[in-house]
Amino acid sequence: MTVREAVIGFLRSVGVDAIFGNPGSTELRMLRDWPDDLTYVLGLQESVVVATAAGYAIGTGRAAFVSLHSAGGVGHALGSVFTAYRDRVPLLILAGQQTRGMLPTRPFLAADEPAAFPRPYVKWSAQPSRAEDVPAALAEAYRVAMTPPRGPVFLSVPEDDWDAPAEPVPVRAVHADFVGDPAGLRAVADALDRAEAPALVIGAGVDQEGAQDLAVALAERTRAAVWIGPMSGRSGFPEDHRLFQGFLPPVRDQLATALQNHDVVVALGAPVFRYHVHAGGPFLPDGTRLFQLDCDPSDAAWAPVGTSILTTVKAGLAVLLDLVAERDRPDPPVRARPEPARAEDPVRAAFVVDTLRRLMPPGAVLVEEAPSHREVLHRRLPVTRPGGFVTTGSGSLGWGLPVAVGRALASGGERVVCLLGDGSTMYSVQALWTAARHRVPVTFVVLNNHGYAAVRQLGERLDVKDPPGTELEGIDFVGVARGLGCPGHRVTGAADLEPVLRAALAADGPVLVEVPVADDEAPGYVRPPG
Numbered sequence: 001m002t003v004r005e006a007v008i009g010f011l012r013s014v015g016v017d018a019i020f021g022n023p024g025s026t027e028l029r030m031l032r033d034w035p036d037d038l039t040y041v042l043g044l045q046e047s048v049v050v051a052t053a054a055g056y057a058i059g060t061g062r063a064a065f066v067s068l069h070s071a072g073g074v075g076h077a078l079g080s081v082f083t084a085y086r087d088r089v090p091l092l093i094l095a096g097q098q099t100r101g102m103l104p105t106r107p108f109l110a111a112d113e114p115a116a117f118p119r120p121y122v123k124w125s126a127q128p129s130r131a132e133d134v135p136a137a138l139a140e141a142y143r144v145a146m147t148p149p150r151g152p153v154f155l156s157v158p159e160d161d162w163d164a165p166a167e168p169v170p171v172r173a174v175h176a177d178f179v180g181d182p183a184g185l186r187a188v189a190d191a192l193d194r195a196e197a198p199a200l201v202i203g204a205g206v207d208q209e210g211a212q213d214l215a216v217a218l219a220e221r222t223r224a225a226v227w228i229g230p231m232s233g234r235s236g237f238p239e240d241h242r243l244f245q246g247f248l249p250p251v252r253d254q255l256a257t258a259l260q261n262h263d264v265v266v267a268l269g270a271p272v273f274r275y276h277v278h279a280g281g282p283f284l285p286d287g288t289r290l291f292q293l294d295c296d297p298s299d300a301a302w303a304p305v306g307t308s309i310l311t312t313v314k315a316g317l318a319v320l321l322d323l324v325a326e327r328d329r330p331d332p333p334v335r336a337r338p339e340p341a342r343a344e345d346p347v348r349a350a351f352v353v354d355t356l357r358r359l360m361p362p363g364a365v366l367v368e369e370a371p372s373h374r375e376v377l378h379r380r381l382p383v384t385r386p387g388g389f390v391t392t393g394s395g396s397l398g399w400g401l402p403v404a405v406g407r408a409l410a411s412g413g414e415r416v417v418c419l420l421g422d423g424s425t426m427y428s429v430q431a432l433w434t435a436a437r438h439r440v441p442v443t444f445v446v447l448n449n450h451g452y453a454a455v456r457q458l459g460e461r462l463d464v465k466d467p468p469g470t471e472l473e474g475i476d477f478v479g480v481a482r483g484l485g486c487p488g489h490r491v492t493g494a495a496d497l498e499p500v501l502r503a504a505l506a507a508d509g510p511v512l513v514e515v516p517v518a519d520d521e522a523p524g525y526v527r528p529p530g
Helices: 003-013 046-060 071-086 100-105 131-146 159-163 182-194 204-208 212-222 252-258 297-302 313-323 349-359 371-380 400-409 422-427 431-438 453-461 477-483 494-505
Strands: 018-021 039-042 064-068 091-097 152-158 198-202 225-228 244-247 264-268 289-294 307-310 365-369 389-391 416-421 442-448 488-490 511-516
Touching: 003 131, 003 159, 018 046, 039 046, 039 431, 046 064, 046 071, 046 091, 046 400, 046 431, 064 071, 071 091, 071 152, 091 131, 100 159, 131 152, 131 159, 152 159, 182 264, 182 289, 182 307, 182 313, 198 212, 204 212, 212 313, 244 371, 289 297, 289 313, 297 307, 349 371, 349 416, 349 442, 349 494, 365 371, 365 400, 371 416, 371 453, 389 400, 400 416, 400 422, 400 431, 400 442, 416 422, 422 442, 431 442, 442 477, 442 494, 477 488, 477 511, 488 494, 494 511
Parallel strands: 018 039, 018 064, 064 091, 091 152, 198 225, 198 264, 225 244, 264 289, 289 307, 365 389, 365 416, 416 442, 442 511, 488 511
Antiparallel strands: none
């Protein structure tokens, strides 16, 4: 048995059925006589490859296998590796390396310190000392990727290792769910029982662990107000529920103000203190007690205030539900809904989102990367199903479009709707080619306000007027899509929007819809005070 045969055997044993890659010379020996049962999903740039694999991992719940070219390819991919790390997406990333005999001479294409290159944004990284150690290292990497908190791992393999002899890797399991300290969970339950006005903060960990039903049960038993953590990459709670209050702002003073009426706050799988712009003041209102349930010891360690209980969210919630008494508190105020947006020209993002809400098929998955319009989306299109929403939790652009493609590749038939800004689209537009090649069921909606409006909005808060480099004129998104094999349509006005969207949502395969919109949407948290 060769290293190559042992690795492919291991991938099959853990259910890997696809490889996401962009091939180079140092990967060719791995790809020799590639088996038909492992689909090779080609991406046209390495950051696109990683994000597409991430969408597939999110959809399947398993680590996705990524093949990158050596140093340069890994460098191209790092923006998406960073987001996968922040969003706890399990990826098994393998990069080629030059022949071992050439490494002392620092050859063309080689990585000088391959294991250090992607750090600190991988959980584990290595280049094995011997060729025969590659299969066991890959198996260890897979187990690390799938152990909470999940995330990307990295293995560098010299190209001549693949033909070396090796032993098969025995299959072994790691059962990684764990329950927090009983005394810590008891303290959380006691605080909730005595609270006058409790609140839950739902983080991406609730959705990642499939714990939404338990979170709903805890909220209803305690009559707690429910918020979603700042800049969360997932939803985790039905946003049409009577207890749902909205989305915490990523600004210290605004977040503390939003929680000022709550005496006990329990964060579930959420880094509560993830800020986007700086402000002073206390982290929490005076007298508010915070408890955090999460599986990541580093998140528990850096939280500046509160009590953290290390536990996987689903297991901790199950225990907490057995400890908490049902309380007959009054419900918090019902969250106000905005008035329907008007059909007017130029089209406004609010009208696009309202139209999508009416037309999206049941069970559709929403992927979003439109920073200028995210607050509008959250106000007007409630996510109600587990796994129904994905965005970037890191803020690094270029994630949404390829993640939507990968999520659709893992689809059981449900439609994926990807709402994008024009600036975000151009970071990873190559993924449209992969979408067309695999005929994935994605509707891409590009809200084109002709610029990096989110940067201009932040500039207003910082008193930076008209920053250069924020105008994006002259891009023909429909033409670009068609050139990559993806059908596209441009909306010419409000009256044109519904028929174009309706057809795009019912299409067999991917479709891009470009909607020129008025540049008038500013997230509340970036508006200057007053």
